Amino acid sequence: MRKLFKLAHTYSVLLRFKARNSGFLFLEKPSNITIYLLLINSIEQYILLNARQFVYCGISAQMKPLKFISFCFLLALCVSCNAQDNKEDQIKMALLAAPVEVRDGAHVYGFDKDGKFITLREGTNGFIVRSDDPNQEGFEVVCYGVDAEPFMARGRDLKAKGKSRAEVLTMREAEAEAGTLKMPNYGSVLHIYYGQNAKYNPDTEEIEGASYRYVIYTPKATQASTGLPLRPNGPGHPWLMFPGTHRAHIMITPPEGN
Secondary structure: OHHHHHHHHHHHHHHHHHHHHHOOOOOOOOOHHHHHHHHHHHHHHHHHHOOOOOEEOOEEOOOOHHHHHHHHHHHHHHHHHOHHHHHHHHHHHHHOOOOHHHOOOOEEEEEOOOOOEEEEEOOOOOEEEEOOOOOOOOEEEEEEEHHHHHHHHHHHHHHHOOOOHHHHHHHHHHHHHHOOOOOOOOOOEEEEEEEOOOEEEOOOOEEEOOEEEEEEEOOOOOHHHHOOOOOOOOOOOOEEEOOOOOOOEEEEOOOOOO
């Protein structure tokens, strides 16, 4: 079944390449959603062209209806049989953002076939990891302590309600200042494993082309209270962002590839 999905995935990649010059649907991240859309797009093209001669990523539209229906059924089947594999892959990639010692018991968030935020695995040790969001550009998996979940959850809730990034920041700041929003504990760490062109390789179970970044929450911290510079002295050096605010944190970004 995994081979069937890989076949459909390859087809989606070829279609994206073809789409650049043909006006078809263009999506950057092939996923379950992509395959469903490809299926719909294929049916639409078949009906509209009504067996006129054209090549759809190497597949002729002058195929018999039964053959075409079989092809569409194969794509749908690939989506269905991949559901479990996709869940396991999401869990594996998300855990790579966490320290090795806490991976076994971490709570895992991910996304269903429609891109909805869901729990993939319950946690037991106070750590949370999140898989890459298929709705966002680039690649990013994260890990943080359960103490930061109210802050993170509030951001997700506001975003789901259509609030812009600026609005989310403003509203969380007001709530934090009013004491109605619990902030992460002082010294709590957000681990980020990211890359614009990074990707998870299910065969090696590794993330390729990604780098680490560490955010250490220090609400209200200042340069005087931490002794840290407000800009990094060099690659990978710690520095303090947003000093004196609820968003104050120590940023550590190791050089790419390290």
